[in-house]
Amino acid sequence: MNRIKKLFQEKKNILSIYYTAGYPNLGDTIQIAEALQKSGADLLEIGFPYSDPVADGPVIQASSKQALDQGMTLKVLFEQLKDLRKHVSIPVLLMGYVNPVLQFGVENFCKACAEVGVDGCIVPDLPIAEYEEFYQDCFEKHNLSNVFLITPQTAEERIHKIDGLTNSFIYLLSSSATTGKNLEVGNTTEAYFSRIKAMNLKNPTMIGFGISDKQTFDKACSYANGAIIGTAFVKALAGGNLEESISNFMKKFRD
Amino acid sequence: MKYKVNEKGYYGDFGGAYIPEMLYPNVEELRQNYLKIIADPDFQKEFHQLLKDYVGRPSPLYLAKRYSEKYGANIFLKREDLNHTGAHKINNTIGQILLAEKLGKKRIIAETGAGQHGVATATVCALRNLECVIYMGEVDIERQAPNVARMKMLGAKVVPASSGSKTLKDATNEAMRDWINNPVDTHYIIGSVVGPHPYPDMVAIFQSIISEETKKQLLEQTGSDQPDYVLACVGGGSNAMGMFYHFMDDEQVKLIAVEAAGKGVSSGFSAATTYLGKEGVLHGSRSILMQTADGQVVEPHSVSAGLDYPGIGPQHAHLFKTGRGQYVSITDDESLEAGLLCTKLEGIIPAIESAHALAYLEKMEFKGGENVVVCLSGRGDKDLDTYIKYFNL
Numbered sequence: 001m002n003r004i005k006k007l008f009q010e011k012k013n014i015l016s017i018y019y020t021a022g023y024p025n026l027g028d029t030i031q032i033a034e035a036l037q038k039s040g041a042d043l044l045e046i047g048f049p050y051s052d053p054v055a056d057g058p059v060i061q062a063s064s065k066q067a068l069d070q071g072m073t074l075k076v077l078f079e080q081l082k083d084l085r086k087h088v089s090i091p092v093l094l095m096g097y098v099n100p101v102l103q104f105g106v107e108n109f110c111k112a113c114a115e116v117g118v119d120g121c122i123v124p125d126l127p128i129a130e131y132e133e134f135y136q137d138c139f140e141k142h143n144l145s146n147v148f149l150i151t152p153q154t155a156e157e158r159i160h161k162i163d164g165l166t167n168s169f170i171y172l173l174s175s176s177a178t179t180g181k182n183l184e185v186g187n188t189t190e191a192y193f194s195r196i197k198a199m200n201l202k203n204p205t206m207i208g209f210g211i212s213d214k215q216t217f218d219k220a221c222s223y224a225n226g227a228i229i230g231t232a233f234v235k236a237l238a239g240g241n242l243e244e245s246i247s248n249f250m251k252k253f254r255d
Numbered sequence: 256m257k258y259k260v261n262e263k264g265y266y267g268d269f270g271g272a273y274i275p276e277m278l279y280p281n282v283e284e285l286r287q288n289y290l291k292i293i294a295d296p297d298f299q300k301e302f303h304q305l306l307k308d309y310v311g312r313p314s315p316l317y318l319a320k321r322y323s324e325k326y327g328a329n330i331f332l333k334r335e336d337l338n339h340t341g342a343h344k345i346n347n348t349i350g351q352i353l354l355a356e357k358l359g360k361k362r363i364i365a366e367t368g369a370g371q372h373g374v375a376t377a378t379v380c381a382l383r384n385l386e387c388v389i390y391m392g393e394v395d396i397e398r399q400a401p402n403v404a405r406m407k408m409l410g411a412k413v414v415p416a417s418s419g420s421k422t423l424k425d426a427t428n429e430a431m432r433d434w435i436n437n438p439v440d441t442h443y444i445i446g447s448v449v450g451p452h453p454y455p456d457m458v459a460i461f462q463s464i465i466s467e468e469t470k471k472q473l474l475e476q477t478g479s480d481q482p483d484y485v486l487a488c489v490g491g492g493s494n495a496m497g498m499f500y501h502f503m504d505d506e507q508v509k510l511i512a513v514e515a516a517g518k519g520v521s522s523g524f525s526a527a528t529t530y531l532g533k534e535g536v537l538h539g540s541r542s543i544l545m546q547t548a549d550g551q552v553v554e555p556h557s558v559s560a561g562l563d564y565p566g567i568g569p570q571h572a573h574l575f576k577t578g579r580g581q582y583v584s585i586t587d588d589e590s591l592e593a594g595l596l597c598t599k600l601e602g603i604i605p606a607i608e609s610a611h612a613l614a615y616l617e618k619m620e621f622k623g624g625e626n627v628v629v630c631l632s633g634r635g636d637k638d639l640d641t642y643i644k645y646f647n648l
Contacts, residue, residue, distance in 0.1 A: 151277050
C-alpha cells in the first residue's frame with residue numbers, strides 16, 4: 001500500500017507542512033524534512049521554486065526567489081533527494097508550477113520522483129483536461145498521486161470529477177486566495193466545508209491556505225482529515241537555528 | 256480556419272488554459288459566454304457605434320508616398336495611432352468592458368507595461384462608470400509618469416507591482432493574483448493575445464477590426480484586398496494579430512511579425528522570443544517563451560516597454576511553428592532610427608513599438624510595385640523622452 005493511503009487510514013488530524021526547496025539555504029532540503037518528521041509532521045510538501053508563482057502570496061514568492069538565486073533547480077532538487085528514503089519515512093509530495101516540469105520532461109520528472117521515493121505532486125497550474133490528456137498515464141505508470149485543488153467556487157459536478165481522478169487526497173482551499181492570507185472561518189466558509197463533508201467523497205480531504213496556528217488547525221480538522229501549513233512555516237524559517245525554529249514552530253501544533 | 260483556435264482552446268500545440276483552480280470558474284464563465292455575447296446583435300451594434308463615435312474608426316489606411324518612393328513599393332500605413340488614447344489597445348478594451356457588463360461584473364482589473372493598455376482600460380472604465388484597478392511594475396511607473404497621471408485622472412487606482420523585475424510580466428502576475436482573490440465580481444481585461452483560453456481568441460477577435468477595415472480600404476484604393484506583405488510589431492502580439500487576422504487564410508499574403516531584438520539577439524538584453532525562446536507555459540497558456548534550461552522565465556529587454564515581454568501569444572507561436580508567419584527582429588537602435596525616419600518622411604511620430612515594424616522595411620527587397628501594409632499601432636507622444644535622450648533633441 002502506498003504511503004499516502006496508509007497515512008490516511010491510520011491517522012486523523014493530519015498535519016502537512018509545505019516548504020520551499022533551497023530556502024533558507026540551498027542545501028537545507030533534507031535537514032528540514034528530517035526535522036519536520038521528528039517534530040510530528042505527517043506529510044511533507046516540498047516546493048520546487050518558479051520565477052512566476054501566480055498562486056502564491058509575497059512570503060512564498062520571496063522564498064522561491066531566494067531559492068532560485070541560490071541555484072535551486074529540479075535537477076539539483078532530485079540530486080538532494082537521492083537518499084530521501086534513508087532519512088524520511090513519511091509521505092512526500094513535490095509542489096510547483098508546470099513549466100519547470102515541462103522543461104525537465106514529464107516522463108523524466110515522473111521517473112525521478114519514483115526513483116527517489118516521492119509519493120505524489122501538486123501542480124496548481126496544471127488543469128484537469130491537460131492532466132488527463134498528457135500527464136495521467138505517466139503519473140500512473142510511476143505510481144505518483146496527483147493532488148487537485150478545489151475552492152468555494154468549484155462546482156459540484158467538477159468536485160465529483162476531481163474525486164474520480166484522485167487516489168490520495170483532495171486539497172480543499174479555504175477560500176479563493178493566494179497563499180498566506182489569514183483564514184477567517186465565517187458562516188460562508190463553514191457552509192462550504194460542511195457542504196464538501198456532506199458530499200461523502202471517496203477521497204480524504206486536507207484544508208489549506210490560511211492555516212497558521214493551533215486554533216485554525218483544529219478548526220480545519222473538524223471538517224477535514226487534516227490541514228496544510230505553508231506560509232506560516234516558511235516565515236518561521238527566516239532566522240536563527242534551523243532545527244530550533246522548526247521544533248518551536250511544531251510545538252504549537254503537536255503538544 | 257486552420258490557424259484559428261480549436262474546441263479545446265489550442266492552436267496546434269499552443270494555447271490551453273494552464274490556470275490554478277482558483278481561476279477556473281472565472282475563465283470557464285468567460286469561455287462559455289464570450290462567443291455568444293460577441294455574436295449578439297445588440298453587442299455588435301454598441302461595439303461598432305463606440306468604435307466609430309468614441310474611438311474614431313475606421314482608422315485611415317494611408318498610402319505613404321515618400322516611404323513608397325524610398326523603398327520602391329506601395330507602402331500603406333494602417334493608422335491605429337489616430338485612435339482615441341493613441342494606439343490599437345482601445346479596440347480590445349471597448350470590447351471587453353461591454354462583455355464584462357454583460358457578465359454582470361462590477362470591478363475591472365488590468366496589467367500594463369508602458370501604460371497604453373492601462374490608459375485604454377481606465378478610459379473605458381470612466382466611460383462606463385466601473386471601478387478600475389491597474390497593476391503596473393514599479394520600474395514602469397517611474398519611467399512612464401505621464402501615463403500614470405492619465406490613469407489617475409481617469410479615476411483608476413494604480414497599484415505598483417514590486418516583485419521580480421518590476422515590469423510587465425510582474426504586473427501580469429499581480430493582476431492574476433488579484434483575480435484569484437476576487438473571484439466573483441471582477442473581470443480581468445488582459446491587454447494582449449496572451450493568457451488562458453479564451454483570452455487570446457477574444458482579444459484577437461476585438462483587434463481583428465484592424466484587418467477587416469484594411470481589406471476594404473485596400474480594395475477601394477488598389478482594386479484588390481490582397482496585399483503582398485503585412486507587417487506588424489510583436490510583444491504579446493495583439494496589434495499583429497489584429498493586423499493578420501483576416502489575412503491568415505489568404506496564404507499568398509506574407510505575414511511578417513517584428514520582435515524586439517533589444518541590444519541584439521545574442522546580447523543578453525533582448526525580447527526576441529522566437530529566436531531565444533522555447534516551448535513552455537507562461538501566464539496561462541502554452542506558447543514560446545524565453546526561459547532557462549530549468550524552466551524559469553528570463554527577463555526580457557527592449558527600449559520599447561510595449562515589446563518588453565518574454566513570451567508571445569499562442570496563436571503567434573502557431574503561425575511561427577507552421578511557417579505561416581515570418582518572425583524577424585529589430586534592435587533598439589534600428590527602431591529609434593526608423594522612428595525618426597518616419598517622422599521626417601511622413602510627418603508622423605510613431606510609437607517605438609510601431610517603429611520596429613517600420614524598421615524592417617529597410618531590410619526587405621522589393622521588385623517594385625508590391626503592396627505593403629504596415630500596422631502603425633501607436634503614436635510616439637509617450638516615447639518623446641526616449642527619442643529626446645537618444646537623438647539629443
